[in-house]
Amino acid sequence: MEGEPRASQARSSDLPAGGAGAESPGGCSPQPGSGGSCALLQADVLNLDEDEDDLEVFSKDASLMDMNSLSPMMPTSPLSMINQIKFEDETDLKDLFITVDEPESHVTTIETFITYRIITKTSRGEFESSEFEVRRRYQDFLWLKGKLEEAHPTLIIPPLPEKFIVKGMVERFNDDFIETRRKALHKFLNRIADHPTLTFNEDFKVFLTAQAWELSSHKKQGPGLLSRMGQTVRAVASSMRGVKNRPEEFMEMNNFIEIFSQKINLIDKISQRIYKEEREYFEEMKEYGPIHILWSASEEDLVDTLKGVASCIDRCCKATGKRMSGLSEALLPVVHEYVLYSEMLMGVMKRRDQIQAELDSKVEALTYKMADTDSLTGAICKLEDRVECANNALKADWERWKQDMQNDIKSAFTDMAEENIRYYEQCLATWESFLTSQTDLHLEEDSEDKL
């Protein structure tokens, strides 16, 4: 997963530096991507908490400045400028490498939990050093995800593995569960790193680099409880109003998401079921071969044949085991991740709709002259920008996501097909070599007839 070129060709077109790329948000009043004017806008519009630096602001209120939170536009060092130029030229260059490993159990009087070691290697200038090692627990990942969603409500944030597994009594600390989760967390962080916008998110950087106590104090700085509550109230209110004017393309998107969600869930179930059936087949096969050995003990003239059959069955059994583990590594996690993605997507659609609903309500207010015209008009203007940014952000990210999804699904299923081919080829070779060892000319003619 590390170093894998992940649709990073999309990244170069992200950069506003070269002028309007497909994904740069047009329509915001300052020129896209010029750092200076972004700062201007900030001062006008935002109600800032005093102690936040620029980067934080960007990530917090990205509803305005989504694409511009691509901090290459705010170089803090020559090195980062070099990085930026590199982005444009070499699509495959990654400068942030993350691994998640070494799950460790921690026991306190109150609770037991697992932490994972996260190693980050980077050449980016804005990082104080080129290598970091920290330990994080699942809660921390949840926090990070929440912050990303807050900062980029209409971007498609990668999904986290589930909190618990509902089906079956899987202990939280069961080895398989931990390993599956570890892999998913690794994927999560790498997807963020590969995302043209999210990769420069400040909370993300803190997550990767801060020591435990630093992280705790950073977490406490955030929009206060009241403002969070306010957001929730607004969200609920607007969702109650419903979406009247959802643009056509988002209707299509919504439709796609609904059907995709259905289908990917089914595929997840089917794939899990296949794994289960293969496992049970494997278990039965284990018993099947040895019976032939047992039989050979009482048959002098059939010893070779019986032992041969037994060894073939055993080898096929092993091949089944390999096929199973191939399935569980290549296919199942990918399909499951997209199940979670589909949930995520529905959330993104809702948030987009909310943003639009806020605009719609103000427009309505204006139409019915429910409040002071001037302030309404001003607010509407800002909201219009906000909506446009949000929509463009989503559209761009949507295209990127769809491309990724296609590649991932394609390669997962191709791998599955490859596993099966390999399995059958192995078994074929085993049985064919048995057959040649057994048959004399006469019986060979027979078997050819039967084939």
Added chain:
Amino acid sequence: MEQAPSDPERQLQPASLEPLGLPDAGLEAAAGEDVQGAREEGSGVDAMTENHFWLKKIEISVSEAEKRTGRNAMNMQETYTAYLIETRSVEHADGQSALTDSLWRRYSEFELLRNYLLVYYPHIVVPPLPEKRAEFVWHKLSADNMDPDFVERRRIGLENFLLRVASHPVLCRDRIFHLFLTQEGNWKETVNETGFQLKADSRLKALNATFRVKNPDKRFTELKHYSDELQSVISHLLRVRARVADRLYGVYKVHGNYGRVFSEWSAIEKEMGDGLQSAGHHMDVYASSIDDILEDEEHYADQLKEYLFYAEALRAVCRKHELMQYDLEMAAQDLASKKQQCEELATGTVRTFSLKGMTTKLFGQETPEQREARIKVLEEQINEGEQQLKSRNLEGREFVKNAWADIERFKEQKNRDLKEALISYAVMQISMCKKGIQVWTNAKECFSKM
């Protein structure tokens, strides 16, 4: 309990022993390629040619099965399946065959035939019938006797049975067997008229003999152990095979679900749509391929089952030997005791306890005339007994000789058949793997085009 003085074995000879040269001679003997060929679908292992010396005369096939209703012995309506048996005589020169006989039989008539053969040929390992009820089924297969697949497999099994009998050097000459193939009506009565049921050894006697026999031929004891092992290992194998088949069925069939979902998904995908749709089709092909695969495997299972049932036939021969040996030992013991009694009477010494001795003591000596008379009777009995012992001994040895010859023949047949079955199993696996490679290669191509 004393047996009838005449040779029991001769009594059991089937009647009418000149099949050669009579109109029935069309059934002179079968055996050889065609017969076994019919069993093995046209390509035959001709195992019999070096051993058999009968002319290729007939072909037997159980060609159809039909559901019938009728009235049973208690005049209640019942449904059963009847099987059409066709016999063809094969002209030696040009290999053309003409239908000579065709009649319908039901399973119970086959059972009757076999029971008859068991009684009249106790030294022969009599071929078994296919199972009466479906056993070792995996979940997809029905255990219902009326199920068409079961009926079909039973039809093949019955044909196999007839072919085995027809290719057996001794059994093929039996008149009742010939009539089974040629005389539809009245055959049951004819069989029953032989009185074979009365001649059958009682199970209880046989069990008693098995426990009490002192000196059975070691080879038969070994054979009994072998047949127990054979039965146990084949049962175990069939059970596990059925479970494996079940699981394999599950794996294949679940893949079929992909087909439907891919197809529905492809409706919303512009670029991936085609690839998904055609991949889905291949998943359907994969899922449905398991039905044929497992049907073929069922035939393999039937081949093993035949030898599972053969184990019982082997045990029957062993039991007969034990019974004969036991009777022999009992007769010898009886003779020895009579001889001793005679001696004691003659010499006046009483070494052994006898009721007569006691009563004599209690009630006084017998007269010399009485004693003479008794000695005379005993001497006669001893004479008879000695003759009987001699003929039983002879019978016993004949039996062992003939039985062992058939057992050797059986062993070779079994080794050939089982080896062939195992090889055919490998062939089936190979075919399954090739199909799998084909389907998944196609699917992979579709996926990679997505």
